[in-house]
Amino acid sequence: MSGLISKLENVDRRVIYFVLxxxxxxxxxxxxxxxxxxxxxxxxYHDAIASLPRGSLVLVGxxxxxxxxxENGPMLEATMRLLIKSNQRxxxxxxxxxxxxxxxxxxxKLKTVIDSSxxxxxxxxxxxxxxxxxxxxxxxxxxxxxxxxxxxYFGTPVTDIPVxxxxxxxxxxxxxxxxxxxxxxxxxxxRQWVSPYNMPLIAGALGVAAPTYIPYYNSGQIKGMLQGxxxxxELELIIGAPSSAVSSMDALSAGHLVTIVFIVFGxxxxxxxxxxxxxx
Amino acid sequence: xxxxxxxxxxxxxxVCVTGVVMIIGYFIQAPEIYLGDIxxxxxxxxxxxxxxxxxxxxxxxAIVHVKHLSKRTQGQWMYSVxxxxxxxAMIGVGLIGxxxxxxxxxxxxxxxxxxxxxxxxxxxxxxIASAAFRAFKIKSVEGLIxxxxxxxxxxxxxxxxxxxxxxxxLIGRWIMDVPNGAAFRGFIxxxxxxxxxxxxxxxxxxxxxxxxxx
Amino acid sequence: xxxxxxxxxxIAALLTIFAYTIIFKDNPLYRIAEHVLVGxxxxxxFIVTWNYVYDQSVAPFFKGQGLLVAGISLVLGVLIFTKFxxxxxxxxxxxxxxxxxxxxxxxxxxxxFAQLIDQVKASIVPVAKLQPLDLVNTLLSLVIVxxxxxxxxxxxxxxxxxxxxxxxxxxxxxxxxxxxxxxxVMTRLTIFIQRAQYLLFTWLGLG
Amino acid sequence: MKGKVSKMRSLAxxxxxxxxxxxxxxxxxxxxxxxxxxxxxxxxxxxxxxTFAGLSVLSHVSKLTAKYKVPLYVTxxxxxxxxxxxxxVRESYASEGRADAVSTETxxxxxxxxxxxxxxxxxxxxxxxxxxxxxxxxxGGFYFEALAISEQGFVQGAIQIAxxxxxxxxxxxxxxxxxxxxxEEIFVAxxxxxxxxxxxxxxxxxxxxxxxxxxxxVGGFILQNLGVDFLSIMKV
Numbered sequence: 040m041s042g043l044i045s046k047l048e049n050v051d052r053r054v055i056y057f058v059l060x061x062x063x064x065x066x067x068x069x070x071x072x073x074x075x076x077x078x079x080x081x082x083x084y085h086d087a088i089a090s091l092p093r094g095s096l097v098l099v100g101x102x103x104x105x106x107x108x109x110e111n112g113p114m115l116e117a118t119m120r121l122l123i124k125s126n127q128r129x130x131x132x133x134x135x136x137x138x139x140x141x142x143x144x145x146x147x148k149l150k151t152v153i154d155s156s157x158x159x160x161x162x163x164x165x166x167x168x169x170x171x172x173x174x175x176x177x178x179x180x181x182x183x184x185x186x187x188x189x190x191x192y193f194g195t196p197v198t199d200i201p202v203x204x205x206x207x208x209x210x211x212x213x214x215x216x217x218x219x220x221x222x223x224x225x226x227x228x229x230r231q232w233v234s235p236y237n238m239p240l241i242a243g244a245l246g247v248a249a250p251t252y253i254p255y256y257n258s259g260q261i262k263g264m265l266q267g268x269x270x271x272x273e274l275e276l277i278i279g280a281p282s283s284a285v286s287s288m289d290a291l292s293a294g295h296l297v298t299i300v301f302i303v304f305g306x307x308x309x310x311x312x313x314x315x316x317x318x319x
Numbered sequence: 320x321x322x323x324x325x326x327x328x329x330x331x332x333x334v335c336v337t338g339v340v341m342i343i344g345y346f347i348q349a350p351e352i353y354l355g356d357i358x359x360x361x362x363x364x365x366x367x368x369x370x371x372x373x374x375x376x377x378x379x380x381a382i383v384h385v386k387h388l389s390k391r392t393q394g395q396w397m398y399s400v401x402x403x404x405x406x407x408a409m410i411g412v413g414l415i416g417x418x419x420x421x422x423x424x425x426x427x428x429x430x431x432x433x434x435x436x437x438x439x440x441x442x443x444x445x446x447i448a449s450a451a452f453r454a455f456k457i458k459s460v461e462g463l464i465x466x467x468x469x470x471x472x473x474x475x476x477x478x479x480x481x482x483x484x485x486x487x488x489l490i491g492r493w494i495m496d497v498p499n500g501a502a503f504r505g506f507i508x509x510x511x512x513x514x515x516x517x518x519x520x521x522x523x524x525x526x527x528x529x530x531x532x533x
Numbered sequence: 534x535x536x537x538x539x540x541x542x543x544i545a546a547l548l549t550i551f552a553y554t555i556i557f558k559d560n561p562l563y564r565i566a567e568h569v570l571v572g573x574x575x576x577x578x579f580i581v582t583w584n585y586v587y588d589q590s591v592a593p594f595f596k597g598q599g600l601l602v603a604g605i606s607l608v609l610g611v612l613i614f615t616k617f618x619x620x621x622x623x624x625x626x627x628x629x630x631x632x633x634x635x636x637x638x639x640x641x642x643x644x645x646f647a648q649l650i651d652q653v654k655a656s657i658v659p660v661a662k663l664q665p666l667d668l669v670n671t672l673l674s675l676v677i678v679x680x681x682x683x684x685x686x687x688x689x690x691x692x693x694x695x696x697x698x699x700x701x702x703x704x705x706x707x708x709x710x711x712x713x714x715x716x717x718v719m720t721r722l723t724i725f726i727q728r729a730q731y732l733l734f735t736w737l738g739l740g
Numbered sequence: 741m742k743g744k745v746s747k748m749r750s751l752a753x754x755x756x757x758x759x760x761x762x763x764x765x766x767x768x769x770x771x772x773x774x775x776x777x778x779x780x781x782x783x784x785x786x787x788x789x790x791t792f793a794g795l796s797v798l799s800h801v802s803k804l805t806a807k808y809k810v811p812l813y814v815t816x817x818x819x820x821x822x823x824x825x826x827x828x829v830r831e832s833y834a835s836e837g838r839a840d841a842v843s844t845e846t847x848x849x850x851x852x853x854x855x856x857x858x859x860x861x862x863x864x865x866x867x868x869x870x871x872x873x874x875x876x877x878x879x880g881g882f883y884f885e886a887l888a889i890s891e892q893g894f895v896q897g898a899i900q901i902a903x904x905x906x907x908x909x910x911x912x913x914x915x916x917x918x919x920x921x922x923x924e925e926i927f928v929a930x931x932x933x934x935x936x937x938x939x940x941x942x943x944x945x946x947x948x949x950x951x952x953x954x955x956x957x958v959g960g961f962i963l964q965n966l967g968v969d970f971l972s973i974m975k976v
Contacts, residue, residue: 052449052895056556059448063722063729068739073478105433106440106856109727110720136581137855140428246476246719247908250495254655268723269476287726292479294444294722299470301452306466309456326623333630334637341638363589364606365635368628369781369820370586371610376819376850377575383849398564402572409576418584426541427573432855434545434731435570437724438552439858443884444725445556446891447718447912453894454915461707465914468711476719493670494712501674502709503907504652505681505702506923508953510905511648513685513927514789516946518637518644521792525938526930529633529795530626530827552862559869567866574854581854616823625823629780632820636780636788643786653953654974657960675961679954685924687748687932688947706922710911717908 044315047308059297066293067286075288080256081273084263087214087241088118089125095213096206097122097129100228103220104137107245108144113271113284114218114243116145121278122164123149123156128202130212132167132188134176134223139192142166162201166192173223177231181209181238209236218243218265225252229260243270331524337361338522381406468494535738546736549728586610677705748932748943753901753919757797757877760899761804764874770811772873773801774864774889775825776880776904777857779818787881789927790905791821794880795828796930801877802832802846809838812846813871817853817860861885868892878902878913879926887912903929 088097099118103111122129131142146153146166158164167188170176179187184206185197197203205211215238217228225242232238239262244252246267255261265271268291271284344358384399386392392399412423455466474480475491520526537543551566590610593603609628615621656678658671683695684702691699733739764771775794778787798814805812814825825848833842851863865888868876876893878886879902886902886909893900894916902913903921913920921929928946931939960970 050452052452053557055449055452056445059445063726064733067726067729067733073482075478076481104855105428106436106858108433109437109441109724140425144429246723247717250499250716253496267476267719269478269719283727283730287723287730288478290726290729291719291722292477294726295473295477295718296479298448298451298718299473301448302455302466302470305452305455306457309458326626330626330630333627334634337631337634338637338641341635342641345638345642360602361631361635362639363602364609365632366781367586367589367606368609368613368632369779369818370582370589371613371628372632372819372822373578373582373852374586374819375613375616376816376822376852377579379819379822379850380571380575380852398568401565402568402575405569405572406576406579409573410579413576413580418580424580428577430541430545431548431569432573432577434549434728435552435566435573435862436855436858438549438566438728439570439862439888440856440884441721441724441728442553442556443721443887444718446887446916447714447721450887450891450894450912450916451714455711461704464704464707465711465714468708469715472712472715473718476716491715494708495716497670497674498677498705498708499712501656501677502681502702502705503713504656504674505678505684506706506709506905506907506910507648507652508678508682509685509924509950510927511644511652512946512949512953513793513924514644514905515641515649516942516949517789517792517796517927518641520931520939520942521633521637521789525936525942526792526796529792530630530824555862555865555869559866563869564866567862570862571851571859574852574859578852578854613820613823616826622823622827626827629820629824632780633788636785637792639785640787640789644789649953650974653956653960654971656957657964657971660965675957679957682950682954682957686947686950687928688944690749707914710914713908713911714915717911 044308044312048305048312055297055301058301059294062293062297063290066289070286071289073289073292075269075272075276075285077273077277078266078270080264080266081270081277082263084241084243084265084270085121085274085277087239087263088121088127088216091125091127091213093126095127096202096211097127098212098215098232099129099131100215100217100219100224101131101133101138101142102135102217102224104135104141107220108141110245110268110271111218111220111243112141112145113268113275113282114265115141116148116282117271117274117278117280117284118216118218118243119145119149120152120280121274123152123158124278129164130167130184130202130206131164132170132180134170134173134227135220136169139166139169142192161191161195165197165200165202167197168192174227174231177223177227181232181236183208209238212238214238215240216242219248220245221248225255225261229255233260330530334530335522335524337365338518377406468498537736537738542736546732549732677702681705748928748940751921751925751929751932753903753921753925754929754933756899756901756919757801758804760875760877760901761801761808761810763899764805764810765808767874769874770813770871771801771805771875771877772864772868772871772893772898773798773812773814773877774880775814775816775821776878776882777817777853777860777885778881780820784881787906790881793903793905793926793930795824797877797879797926797933798825799828799832800930800933802829803836805845806833806836806838806841809841809845811871813849813867813873814847815849815851815860815864815867817851817857819850822848822850857883857885861888864889865892868896868898872896873898876900876902878904878917879921879929880904881906882909884909887916890916893917 133139190196209232215232217225219225228240233240241263242261243265249266256264268284272288275281275285344354384403387395387399409427412421415421457463471491471494474487480487521529548566551562554560555563590603590606593599612624612628615624660668680698680702683698689695761771775791775798778784778791780788829846830842833839851860853860876898882904890900900917901919902917903926904910905923928943931943964970
């Protein structure tokens with residue numbers, strides 16, 4: 040008996056890995072479809088975009104790079120779908136060197152959606168190049184867009200781009216969206232776009248970082264927020280375009296359950312061993 | 320100026336002067352002595368030095384592998400060949416045309432690099448489970464608190480938590496907002512005081528280890 | 534859907550599997566993945582860095598603008614390489630000193646404001662209009678903050694009153710660490726799930 | 741304060757360092773040290789003080805490895821740390837009279853940080869499999885590699901001592917390592933082992949500041965709720 044218990048107590052970590060892999064793969068291949076209730080911050084994120092008048096100009100800050108694609112990527116995808124669906128015009132900008140490359144991945148991915156909506160690059164949306172300088176660049180962009188980004192990502196002078204024709208500074212935008220994996224990100228937007236220009240801001244945050252932005256959300260400086268992949272899944276559900284985030288939700292639950300089951304199991308074995316009468 | 324001064328004391332003087340300029344420049348506006356410009360240029364110079372230091376790092380790495388190659392270190396030299404070849408390939412395609420925009424460069428970035436980068440990141444999904452299994456044994460009050468807080472927050476995050484019991488997300492949220500928020504606030508206050516004291520010790524050249532003064 | 538015919542996808546998929554083998558045991562496949570990652574990253578980093586360094590410290594000489602700053606940057610940057618010789622290595626300390634000085638200045642600024650002062654201010658909350666439950670939470674938070682700070686007192690042993698405060702502080706921190714740990718599981722799983730989706734759907738064409 | 745060395749409360753993590761290096765000497769296996777993944781420039785520079793803390797403890801660790809004649813591997817993720825770490829190690833070995841052993845017994849290895857910290861992490865994971873360290877000491881600012889490296893260190897059976905002031909990573913060190921230095925403890929560790937009167941005096945100063953902060957927290961809270969606008973006083 041005690042031999043078995045100490046074997047269970049020191050279960051090889053590879054057993055845990057194996058169970059985790061099996062659980063996640065099985066659920067990915069056979070989704071259960073557990074309900075994903077939409078939380079208020081996500082609802083308000085959606086409403087901030089959907090309630091804008093048609094044709095409003097929106098700044099989309101892609102403040103992450105390839106490392107955060109799994110979590111921030113679906114947020115960006117769902118956000119772009121929503122912007123297209125609700126007929127807004129938007130400017131994609133990035134203070135991260137890898138940001139524009141990420142934007143291109145999603146512009147390619149959504150090509151059919153964009154084409155079928157009749158939206159055209161340059162007329163309805165534009166991609167700016169990487170803006171060097173972090174917070175300084177965020178401030179400069181808000182103050183004088185055309186002198187901060189002289190060309191778009193593909194090298195066309197911004198003065199020749201229709202969607203930017205009447206844009207001078209932050210006041211010409213109706214909403215700023217910051218989808219971010221860290222710094223520069225939400226704080227820079229708060230300081231350089233929200234405080235000076237009273238710009239409504241909504242944010243997409245990594246699961247680990249979301250709790251640190253809760254104070255800004257509670258104080259109303261951030262109007263709505265997507266929290267981690269879960270937030271992206273909720274947005275996909277609201278706009279009726281379930282994609283990679285929604286399909287990950289069951290796998291996410293399975294992974295959490297496996298981890299919890301092992302913690303509980305480890306403790307049961309530990310306690311049984313501790314209270315087992317000695318000398319038997 | 321004697322050589323010992325240049326070798327041992329000049330670096331400390333430089334640390335002190337640049338550090339103090341960076342700090343006071345934040346509090347005081349002094350356009351008449353171009354403080355803002357000095358500050359901006361100092362940051363710029365530092366970031367360029369760091370750039371050269373990065374190149375030094377890459378060079379050091381390459382030297383390690385060239386040595387493995389020339390010594391034919393067993394079980395290592397062929398990996399060193401692979402590594403060196405890829406460094407050169409990446410730099411090669413990176414230098415074609417406008418720096419770092421060539422389709423081959425983008426291919427290296429998009430397929431092998433991103434795939435490996437995110438995979439190494441995701442290895443943590445496994446390590447986080449095995450470390451939890453080992454660490455969250457309720458051996459003491461502290462262990463109990465650690466384990467319970469972790470489980471409730473996990474059940475707050477995973478959709479399955481709410482499906483099992485509506486209380487999980489509520490309690491998880493409370494742990495996140497109250498004890499987690501408050502203890503980290505105390506943690507940050509302590510760390511900040513320690514970091515500032517450490518920085519000041521560096522500025523006056525008293526801190527061992529920095530710039531080799533033991 | 535069927536298995537992918539795109540060689541790029543195959544390379545990404547195989548490297549993904551190679552890298553995962555480390556969780557079971559070190560093996561030649563992991564070593565390939567490791568050396569590919571370090572090699573490509575070094576090359577990528579070199580290009581990105583060189584781009585910046587060239588713009589800031591070499592290009593100005595062709596343009597004839599900003600020569601002073603570029604000149605200082607170039608000299609101090611190149612001095613870093615003197616560390617390769619024992620006799621000249623002290624010169625690299627001069628460049629490092631500029632880095633250490635600026636970093637120290639920035640670190641003091643960052644910690645003093647964003648961290649120390651802001652965190653103290655955030656703990657001082659007017660309670661008059663709070664609901665009873667929020668009032669309890671606010672007071673509890675203040676107690677935990679004070680106790681946690683007490684835990685970090687070093688010049689006295691944790692005995693008596695300080696001992697009690699420090700103990701509560703330590704319990705508070707354990708709750709915080711547990712919560713931080715549990716909260717991170719989601720992000721880590723997310724990335725693994727994304728890789729699994731890539732292997733299962735993009736590569737193998739299942740589902 | 742002159743001449744009088746203040747007595748500091750002991751830190752378990754610090755006391756474990758000589759023991760773990762002794763263990764390495766007994767088992768003939770190396771020591772791994774990292775001063776964290778925060779450099780002196782760029783987006784992470786605000787945390788540079790944690791790297792200073794890591795370098796300060798490295799000075800202690802490298803003296804011990806010199807004394808016990810244990811191979812020392814230091815891994816760094818930023819180029820500017822290479823000359824700094826090398827000179828710390830060189831001076832430590834010189835002070836133990838073993839300057840000649842630097843080139844054979846110590847290794848400063850650089851692994852890059854590019855898209856993320858993954859290349860550094862993967863390099864250290866691979867290194868651990870090959871050198872099988874008996875002691876793994878990590879003091880400084882860390883990102884996701886904190887857990888990756890410490891879990892791999894556990895698998896290799898290393899005694900692990902780790903410390904950081906990073907809010908997102910300290911939990912993993914507490915879970916995966918044998919001993920931890922939590923938050924501010926990393927900033928005093930170097931001073932405590934040095935027994936240098938000035939440095940110890942500055943720790944007493946830190947404590948004084950903390951007592952003032954506690955007074956401000958409690959007093960400010962009470963004043964603010966009695967109608968005195970304490971928050972606006974703090975704005976100065």
